[in-house]
Amino acid sequence: MHLHLLVPGLIWPSIHARGFAHTLTLPALSRLLGVGRHRAEPAETPEQTWARFFNTDTATLADAPLRRWGEADALRVDTPLLCADPSHLHFAGSHLLLTDAGELAITRDEADALLDALNAEFADIGRFEAPTPDRWYLHPTHPPTAQLSRLSATTGRPIVHYLPSNGDALVWQRTMNEIQVVLHNHPINRTREAAGQRAINSVWFWGAGSLPASLTPPAQHIAASSPLVRGMARAAGREPTRPATFADLPAGDALVELPDAYHASLYLDLDPWQAAVLDLEQRWFAPALAALKAGTVKTLTLTIPDERGGRQITLSKRHLWCFWRKPQSLETFTLANYS
Incomplete structure (x- = not known):
C-alpha cells in the first residue's frame, strides 16, 4: 500500500508568528518531517494542487x-x-x-x-x-x-x-x-x-x-470530504470514500484529503487550528507511521499545499533507520521554510 496524505493548512500562514505549535505533542508528524525526503512544490491553493494531481490545467478547470x-x-x-x-x-x-x-x-x-x-x-x-x-x-x-x-x-x-x-x-x-x-x-x-x-x-x-470530458485518477482510492475533490474523483471514474481514521481506509493505494486545519488557518484562528492538528496526529499521522514501521504501508507521502510554496515529504521504511536524521517539530519546520 502506498499512502498519500494531502494536508492543506498544516503550515501556519503568518510569517511573523512564533510559538504557534511549540506546545503541541506531535511525535509522529515530527518523525515524518525529520526523516522524510523533502521536495519543494509549486505555490498553489489546495484546489490548484488537486487539479495538478488529477493531471489537468489548474487555470482552466471548472x-x-x-x-x-x-x-x-x-x-x-x-x-x-x-x-x-x-x-x-x-x-x-x-x-x-x-x-x-x-x-x-x-x-x-x-x-x-x-x-x-x-x-x-x-x-x-x-x-x-x-x-x-x-x-x-x-x-x-x-x-x-x-x-x-x-x-x-x-x-x-x-x-x-x-x-x-x-x-x-x-x-x-x-x-x-x-x-x-x-x-x-x-x-x-x-x-x-x-x-x-x-x-x-x-x-x-x-x-x-462545464464538466471536463474526464480526469485522470491519481490513485486507486481517493478519500475526501470536500465536495470539490469528491467531484473530481467521480469525474475520474472513482467513487470517493470518506474515512474518519486511517483504520477505515480500504485496502490498496490511497490518496487522502485531510482539510481539518485549513479553514482555521485562513482566519489565523489558533485554538481550533491547534486542535485540528492534534486530531490529525491521533487519527492519521501516528497510525500511518506505525503501519509504515510494520511494513503494511510501503511509502508514506505528505503533501502540504501553500500559496508561498508547498512541500512534499516522502519516506519508506528504510528512512526510519536513518538515525542521524532527527525529528523536526512542526514549528521548526515552518520557520525554517517560510520565515
Missing part, C-alpha cells in the same frame, strides 16, 4: 460543476455552472475583506429565503440553487467570459485584488453590487444583525465552466 457533482446528492450538471457562495463583506481599515460562509452559520431557512429573493430579482442572469446552506450555485443564462478568482484565494483578503477581470468583468462586478443591495435590504439580514450575527451580504462568483 470547479463549479465538479464541486456540484461532489455534493451529497451527486448531481451531474453538464451545462455551464458557477459557484455563487454566500459571504460577508466588511471593512478593516480601508480594505474591504471577505468572510466565507464557514464563519456565518447559515441555516437552511435563511438560505432558502435569500435564494428566493435572488431568483425573483435576477431571473435574467440565471437560476440560483443551494444544495447546502453554505454552498450556492448559479446556472447562468450567459456564462461569464471574465476571469473569476477562487474563493479560497480571496478569503480574508482585500477583495479589490480579486474582483472579476478581463472579458465581461464589468457585467459581473455590477451584478455582484446589485446582489449586495438586495441582500443588504433583506429581512433575514436585519434579523441576523439584531441577533449580533454577521450579515450574509454578498455572493462570490467563481469556478465557472
Whole structure:
C-alpha cells in the first residue's frame, strides 16, 4: 500500500508568528518531517494542487460543476455552472475583506429565503440553487467570459485584488453590487444583525465552466470530504470514500484529503487550528507511521499545499533507520521554510 496524505493548512500562514505549535505533542508528524525526503512544490491553493494531481490545467478547470457533482446528492450538471457562495463583506481599515460562509452559520431557512429573493430579482442572469446552506450555485443564462478568482484565494483578503477581470468583468462586478443591495435590504439580514450575527451580504462568483470530458485518477482510492475533490474523483471514474481514521481506509493505494486545519488557518484562528492538528496526529499521522514501521504501508507521502510554496515529504521504511536524521517539530519546520 502506498499512502498519500494531502494536508492543506498544516503550515501556519503568518510569517511573523512564533510559538504557534511549540506546545503541541506531535511525535509522529515530527518523525515524518525529520526523516522524510523533502521536495519543494509549486505555490498553489489546495484546489490548484488537486487539479495538478488529477493531471489537468489548474487555470482552466471548472470547479463549479465538479464541486456540484461532489455534493451529497451527486448531481451531474453538464451545462455551464458557477459557484455563487454566500459571504460577508466588511471593512478593516480601508480594505474591504471577505468572510466565507464557514464563519456565518447559515441555516437552511435563511438560505432558502435569500435564494428566493435572488431568483425573483435576477431571473435574467440565471437560476440560483443551494444544495447546502453554505454552498450556492448559479446556472447562468450567459456564462461569464471574465476571469473569476477562487474563493479560497480571496478569503480574508482585500477583495479589490480579486474582483472579476478581463472579458465581461464589468457585467459581473455590477451584478455582484446589485446582489449586495438586495441582500443588504433583506429581512433575514436585519434579523441576523439584531441577533449580533454577521450579515450574509454578498455572493462570490467563481469556478465557472462545464464538466471536463474526464480526469485522470491519481490513485486507486481517493478519500475526501470536500465536495470539490469528491467531484473530481467521480469525474475520474472513482467513487470517493470518506474515512474518519486511517483504520477505515480500504485496502490498496490511497490518496487522502485531510482539510481539518485549513479553514482555521485562513482566519489565523489558533485554538481550533491547534486542535485540528492534534486530531490529525491521533487519527492519521501516528497510525500511518506505525503501519509504515510494520511494513503494511510501503511509502508514506505528505503533501502540504501553500500559496508561498508547498512541500512534499516522502519516506519508506528504510528512512526510519536513518538515525542521524532527527525529528523536526512542526514549528521548526515552518520557520525554517517560510520565515
